Amino acid sequence: xxxxxxxxxxxxxxxxxxxxxxxxxxxxxxxxxxxxxxxxxxxxxxxxxxxxxxxxxxxxxxxxxxxxxxxxxxxxxxxxxxxxxxxxxxxxxxxxxxxxxxxxxxxxxxxxxxxxxxxxxxxxxxxxxxxxxxxxxxxxxxxxxxxxxxxxxxxxxxxxxxxxxxxxxxxxxxxxxxxxxxxxxxxxxxxxxxxxxxxxxxxxxxxxxxxxxxxxxxxxxxxxxxxxxxxxxxxxxxxxxxxxxxxxxxxxxxxxxxxxxxxxxxxxxxxxxxxxxxxxxxxxxxxxxxxxxxxxxxxxxxxxxxxxxx
Numbered sequence: 001x002x003x004x005x006x007x008x009x010x011x012x013x014x015x016x017x018x019x020x021x022x023x024x025x026x027x028x029x030x031x032x033x034x035x036x037x038x039x040x041x042x043x044x045x046x047x048x049x050x051x052x053x054x055x056x057x058x059x060x061x062x063x064x065x066x067x068x069x070x071x072x073x074x075x076x077x078x079x080x081x082x083x084x085x086x087x088x089x090x091x092x093x094x095x096x097x098x099x100x101x102x103x104x105x106x107x108x109x110x111x112x113x114x115x116x117x118x119x120x121x122x123x124x125x126x127x128x129x130x131x132x133x134x135x136x137x138x139x140x141x142x143x144x145x146x147x148x149x150x151x152x153x154x155x156x157x158x159x160x161x162x163x164x165x166x167x168x169x170x171x172x173x174x175x176x177x178x179x180x181x182x183x184x185x186x187x188x189x190x191x192x193x194x195x196x197x198x199x200x201x202x203x204x205x206x207x208x209x210x211x212x213x214x215x216x217x218x219x220x221x222x223x224x225x226x227x228x229x230x231x232x233x234x235x236x237x238x239x240x241x242x243x244x245x246x247x248x249x250x251x252x253x254x255x256x257x258x259x260x261x262x263x264x265x266x267x268x269x270x271x272x273x274x275x276x277x278x279x280x281x282x283x284x285x286x287x288x289x290x291x292x293x294x295x296x297x298x299x300x301x302x303x304x305x306x307x308x309x310x
Contacts, residue, residue: 001052005068006059010088011081016041016068017089020048020058021098029103029288030093032086033060036110036135037077038177040067040197046268047109047132050277056284057099061089067197073171075199077206079115079139079213086119090126103127105288107280109268110239111136113229114247118215121222128288130228130280133239133267137216137247143207145240155207162204172203216247223252226287230276234263256283 006017018041022028031051033044044060051058063082065071086106094101105128108116113131120126136142144152162173177200219227231244241259248257258279262272 001049006092008061008088008092010064010085013064013071014069015064015085015088016062017092018042018045018048018060019096020052020060022052022055022057024055026057026098027100028055028057028098029105029284030057030059030096030099031105031107031284032089032093032116033058034063034082034086034106034108034112034116035060036112036133037202038198038200039109039112040195042067042195042197046273047107047277050281051107051284054281054285055289057093057096059089059093061085062197067195073203075174075177075202075206077177077202078209079111079118079136080209082112082115083119083122086116086126087123090123094125102293103288103291105129105284107132107284109133114213114215117219117222117227120225121215121218124225126225127291128226128284129222130230130283132230132276132280133232133236134229134244134247135239136210136213137219137243139210139213142243143211146237158204159208166205172205174201175204175207176200177202216250219247219251224254226283227251227255228280228283229255229257230267230279231257231259232263232266233259233261234266236264236266238264254287 001020001022003018003020006019007014008017033048035041035044041060041062048058048060062069063085065074065076090104093099093104104125106116106120106126107130109132113134114136116129117131120129166172229244229248231241232239233241260267260272260275266272267276
């Protein structure tokens, strides 16, 4: 396996990516990996090798204004723009000679998974999608679940004040992405220690973009792009199983839901990681590598009955 740091442009902004290539002759199928809100692309180095060892080229990306990517103000956590960054990463991979331009899939973790789904709904160049530890399918409902009705009302008041500040020429306020005292209270500190590019802050107006993010209303339009959803079955306030089941029920075929008995970090580490990655590799292998190329229809051989292509 080899790796290199690359740059690609998304809506005029230069984004950072880590490109991992298998030690095989190409072109090979390619994957775009997207992180959660409390990650940067370096954290995806945990997941990428599983795919590379299976013969896939992998591009792990930082969204605009995050990590190694450019863009100001920093920390604009806008899901709809992140979907655009997935699509721009597809365009970059299609230009790489090591990658089969007709066989590119998307993988995302936490909210990165629902962002990947939205990107694939809009972009048919994405031939397969895997969502791991899915979290946000309806941003308004997600925030109500996390903060309660009174909490959402308080946030809306803050957003009104923030809008007025921006109207008067000031920047949006900066707030923590995760606050100490959350269920996994040391996550921001651990992430910052492990990944120097990570910052536990975002613009306050990012919350407004989260409130209007509802990929569950689009997921039925993903078909016939194959979808695998790998959900957390253990106690987990961020990646709630019922949310994953509700969104999955609205998706069309082909689709598969796997519920693994692990908690909030269970699919990031330990045996849960091994199980989840084995499922993801198998899905991409079946629906991306082995599937007929677009425009090629399998037909039975006249002599042997074996499947041929034309």
